[in-house]
Amino acid sequence: MVLIWLIIGAVAAGQRGYFSDSDQNCSSLATVAVTVVAGPLNYAGVNPQVECEVPQPSG
Structure with a gap:
């Protein structure tokens, strides 16, 4: 059941173009x-x- 849930989410992300x-x-x-x-x-x-922002090293 969890696997199907995640597959549906991956399909939605693909349809929104997030993977490309x-x-x-x-x-x-x-x-x-x-x-x-x-x-x-x-x-x-x-x-x-x-x-989100990744902290940059000071320098």
């Missing part, structure tokens, strides 16, 4: 992960978006 996005950063990778975990909820109007 050339800009791979913290926000885009986190958005893909949350979309996959949301599974079928994506088709019920959920559109998860994650904003």
Whole structure:
């Protein structure tokens, strides 16, 4: 059951073009992960978006 849930989420992420996005950063990778975990909820109007920044080393 969990596998089917995640497959549906992966299909939704693919339909939104998240896997072909050339800009791979913290926000885009986190958005893909949350979309996959949301599974079928994506088709019920959920559109998860994650904003994050990776800390830069001081120097």
